[in-house]
Amino acid sequence: MTPGLLLFSVCSLLCVGGALFTVLSANPIRSALGLLTTIFGIAGLFLRLNAEFLAAMQVLVYAGAVVILFVFVIMLLGPTAKLIPARGTRSFLARAVGGGLGAIAGVFVISLLVSTKEHAFPIVGKEHGTVEAVGRQIFEHGLVPFELVTALLIVAVVGAVAVARTAHKKSEKPKIQNPTVRLFHGPLLARDAGRPLDGRTLQERYESEKNA
C-alpha cells in the first residue's frame, strides 16, 4: 500500500463517516463535529490531488469559521437546539425525492464500480495547485468575480448583523420617584403599618393616596 493510497483511504473513511454522523446524530453539536471530520477529510483529499492552496483554505474557512459559527449558534440556542417535537411521517414529496436521489446514486455507484474504464491522473508539475498558480488563475482570468465575491462577503456580513439583531423597544415600566417605593415595591411608611390593603397592592394604594 502506497502512502497516497493510505491517505486516500483514511480521508475517504473520515469523509463518509463524518457525513453519516452529521446526518444521523440527534444532537446538533455532534453533527457539527461530524461536519468538522468531513471537512478535514476533504482537506486531506485536496492534498492528495495536489491542491495545497485549497486544502489550506478548506481548513481555514470551513473548520476555522463555518464550524465555529455553527457551534456558537448551537451554544446560543442552548437545549432548544435539539428540541424538535416529534411529527408524523415525512411528506410524500420529501420521501419521493429522497428515494429518487438514493436510486440515482445507487445506479451511478454501481455503474462506476462495474465499469472497467479508468481515467488515471496525469503527472503534473510541482506548480499545480500552489498559491501562485491558483492566484495567477484567479487574478488573470477571474478578477471581476473575485471583486464581486468581496462585495458579496461584505453584504453578507452586514446582512447577517441586520437580520440577527433584535429591535430594542423602550421599556415601559412606570417611573417611580420615591426610592422606598422603588426598593420595596411599595411605600414603607409608619402610618401604613397594620392597615388593610382592601385588595390593592401597596403601590396602588400609595399612588391613590398621593394624588388625593
Next chain:
Amino acid sequence: MDTTIESYMLLSSVIFVIGAIGFLVRRNVLVQLMSIELMLNSVNLLLVSFNRLHTGNMVGQAFAFFIIAVAAAEVAVGLAIVLQLYRLRGAVNSDDATTLRH
C-alpha cells in the same frame, strides 16, 4: 485506486447523496444547513479532482475557491435567519417556518 478519477467521483457522489437525504429528512434547521455544507464540499471535491486531470490549468480550483467564499457568506446569513426563527417560534424546526404560507 487513489490515482483514478472514478474513485473520487464515487466518493463525491456518496457524500452528496448523504447531504441531500439529510437535508430532506432532518427537520432541525441547523442540521439542514450542515447538510448543505456537505453537498457543497462534495462538489468542491469533484471540481478539484477533475482539475487534476488537466495539467497547467487551474480553472477548477479557482471555481472551488469561489464556492468556499460563497458558502461562508451563505452560512453567516443562514445562521442569522435561524436565530430569528428561534426568536419567533422558540424552536429551530423547519416545519414551524410557515409565516409565508398562503
